Amino acid sequence: MRSTLSPHAPSKNPLFIHYKCKSITMNVELSRVLYIDLSKKSISIEDRSDLFDAYIGGTGVAIKLLAEECPEGVDPLSGANPIILAVGTISALYPAASKTVAMFKSPLTSNLGESHCGGRSAIAIRLAGYGAIVIRGKSDIPVYLAIHGDDVRFKDASSIWGVDSETVGRILREVEPGAGMRTIIRIGRAGERLVRYACAVSETYRHFGRLGLGAVMGAKRLKALVISADKSVEIPGDTRKAYKSVYDEIQDLVVKTDAMEKYHDLGTSGKIYSLAKLGGMTYKNLESGSPPDELARELSGENFAEKLLARRVSCAHCPVGCIHLASLRELYEPGYYFKTTTIPYDNEPIYATGFMLGMNKPEDCLRLIDVIDRIGMDVISTGVILAWATEAYARGLITDEHTDGVELRWGDVHGYCEAIKRIVSMPTDFYRALARGVEYASGVYGGQDYALAFGGNEMPEYHTGIACYVNNLVGARHSHLDSAGYDLDQKLIGKKVSIEDIVSSLLSEEEWRQVLSSLVVCFFARKVYSPEVTVKALNALGLERKWTEEDLKALGREIHRAKMNFKFREGFDIAKLRIPKRILEVPTPNGMLKEEDLRHALAIYEEKIRS
Numbered sequence: 109m110r111s112t113l114s115p116h117a118p119s120k121n122p123l124f125i126h127y128k129c130k131s132i133t134m135n136v137e138l139s140r141v142l143y144i145d146l147s148k149k150s151i152s153i154e155d156r157s158d159l160f161d162a163y164i165g166g167t168g169v170a171i172k173l174l175a176e177e178c179p180e181g182v183d184p185l186s187g188a189n190p191i192i193l194a195v196g197t198i199s200a201l202y203p204a205a206s207k208t209v210a211m212f213k214s215p216l217t218s219n220l221g222e223s224h225c226g227g228r229s230a231i232a233i234r235l236a237g238y239g240a241i242v243i244r245g246k247s248d249i250p251v252y253l254a255i256h257g258d259d260v261r262f263k264d265a266s267s268i269w270g271v272d273s274e275t276v277g278r279i280l281r282e283v284e285p286g287a288g289m290r291t292i293i294r295i296g297r298a299g300e301r302l303v304r305y306a307c308a309v310s311e312t313y314r315h316f317g318r319l320g321l322g323a324v325m326g327a328k329r330l331k332a333l334v335i336s337a338d339k340s341v342e343i344p345g346d347t348r349k350a351y352k353s354v355y356d357e358i359q360d361l362v363v364k365t366d367a368m369e370k371y372h373d374l375g376t377s378g379k380i381y382s383l384a385k386l387g388g389m390t391y392k393n394l395e396s397g398s399p400p401d402e403l404a405r406e407l408s409g410e411n412f413a414e415k416l417l418a419r420r421v422s423c424a425h426c427p428v429g430c431i432h433l434a435s436l437r438e439l440y441e442p443g444y445y446f447k448t449t450t451i452p453y454d455n456e457p458i459y460a461t462g463f464m465l466g467m468n469k470p471e472d473c474l475r476l477i478d479v480i481d482r483i484g485m486d487v488i489s490t491g492v493i494l495a496w497a498t499e500a501y502a503r504g505l506i507t508d509e510h511t512d513g514v515e516l517r518w519g520d521v522h523g524y525c526e527a528i529k530r531i532v533s534m535p536t537d538f539y540r541a542l543a544r545g546v547e548y549a550s551g552v553y554g555g556q557d558y559a560l561a562f563g564g565n566e567m568p569e570y571h572t573g574i575a576c577y578v579n580n581l582v583g584a585r586h587s588h589l590d591s592a593g594y595d596l597d598q599k600l601i602g603k604k605v606s607i608e609d610i611v612s613s614l615l616s617e618e619e620w621r622q623v624l625s626s627l628v629v630c631f632f633a634r635k636v637y638s639p640e641v642t643v644k645a646l647n648a649l650g651l652e653r654k655w656t657e658e659d660l661k662a663l664g665r666e667i668h669r670a671k672m673n674f675k676f677r678e679g680f681d682i683a684k685l686r687i688p689k690r691i692l693e694v695p696t697p698n699g700m701l702k703e704e705d706l707r708h709a710l711a712i713y714e715e716k717i718r719s
């Protein structure tokens with residue numbers, strides 16, 4: 109069904125348009141989509157139960173909305189590129205179903221942009237009354253959106269344009285209502301300046317990190333969204349008992365088993381030391397997969413926790429508390445004057461700022477993470493781009509003239525901070541190229557053999573074997589989270605498995621993850637939300653449709669194909685994927701990689717998804 113609920117007529121002042129929609133009772137089924145047009149400063153709300161009933165929310169609904177809304181071949185940095193935010197059928201209803209999916213055309217890869225973020229985003233969107241929010245058009249002046257339940261306002265953001273992401277959060281926390289059940293999604297300077305891997309930050313410590321949502325927001329002159337909740341979900345009376353029983357079962361799996369324990373203890377950085385010892389950690393632009401032991405200990409999760417961990421926080425409606433916050437105490441004036449900064453750290457940021465850039469101390473990683481966060485860039489992309497630039501500088505491919513006098517040297521935190529600022533201010537053509545990603549920059553300046561991007565997206569840390577690279581090359585988001593190839597590689601060490609079987613495993617993992625990201629479950633809870641538990645969770649809500657494991661698996665496959673079709677429509681070509689020579693020159697824990705094996709795997713993958 110596709111019907112429009114009419115908002116009240118807009119006021120004449122385009123900066124303070126205020127819509128008051130009819131109040132609604134929230135039932136357990138998601139249906140409402142809020143459409144916002146930044147060009148016209150108008151909104152509409154439509155009943156899209158047609159999409160939510162069939163695709164259960166999140167990724168499934170978002171890819172359908174993206175296909176409807178995004179014109180073929182559109183410039184990702186034009187107003188015509190839509191932003192879709194979507195939550196899932198179990199968001200706000202079960203533990204660890206705490207993520208929001210953002211979908212858009214990526215300005216980095218020019219095809220599918222998809223990013224997931226926790227914080228309070230999912231709870232706020234759902235309990236504001238929406239299953240999805242679609243943002244169209246481009247504002248004539250900087251604006252932020254204030255969505256308080258059914259109140260939607262366009263507000264002048266001129267005074268906060270140019271302000272870093274953390275300060276924007278502080279200001280909006282003061283001026284907007286709804287504390288506690290509110291999300292504030294905003295961009296920093298990088299998004300405003302259209303750095304193609306700019307991120308959007310939510311609740312200070314969470315991010316829509318990858319593929320450039322921040323740049324798409326910047327192109328729309330949308331500085332932030334404040335969304336606050338004013339509703340609750342009614343579980344039908346006859347299913348409340350079943351719901352409570354499944355809820356308790358999931359809660360117990362989360363807090364009383366070891367399924368998610370490691371995420372609370374050391375967090376994802378707990379695996380850093382073992383990965384480095386295994387020889388699967390990308391070090392100094394993959395000069396090696398085995399950083400020195402002393403360095404691996406210094407940058408390990410254990411050392412971060414012992415020296416710097418201040419506290420852990422959680423996304424809303426998740427008891428795990430996997431977000432690790434370090435406290436960095438620094439002298440800022442001679443004498444006993446200190447400032448203490450709270451900085452989130454995690455496996456990927458430590459890889460990107462630490463191992464990739466040859467940093468020797470956790471404190472220096474934190475300094476870089478803080479600068480990158482405030483400026484609003486994806487930390488993985490930033491680290492990989494700077495690592496390529498450092499190697500290109502050492503080889504004489506780029507000079508001080510290109511770098512505006514900044515010396516790029518392994519482990520030089522000051523130089524990297526200066527370079528990061530220049531990626532945003534763009535004083536030279538070289539920095540303008542860096543702002544477009546390493547695929548582009550290496551295409552202009554050379555050094556493609558060691559430009560570590562796959563499908564246009566900068567690589568995550570893993571150099572574990574063939575599975576991680578097949579994942580990076582053809583995963584729909586070119587993210588290690590598409591199918592966790594790095595995990596499969598580690599399970600395959602010492603075993604002989606055919607390339608066909610590896611591709612099949614990756615594909616079935618990626619298909620199942622479409623179900624989780626449609627519901628939208630945090631991938632850290634994937635062991636909790638097995639197919640059996642997921643079916644129970646859905647069916648205990650009293651939905652009209654009763655789901656089976658087979659239904660969900662078929663749905664995952666359908667959603668995955670829809671995402672790939674969007675990529676193909678936008679020009680993604682598996683046969684033309686660039687494989688950087690560097691990954692073939694450094695041994696993995698599974699031995700040396702061969703290009704013909706990777707190409708063979710890609711051909712099998714393409715055949716499977718097109719059949």
Ligand code: SF4
Nearest residue numbers: 206422423426430630
């Ligand atoms: S496990 Fe961590 S990232 Fe996932 S929902 Fe919980 S707190 Fe958020």
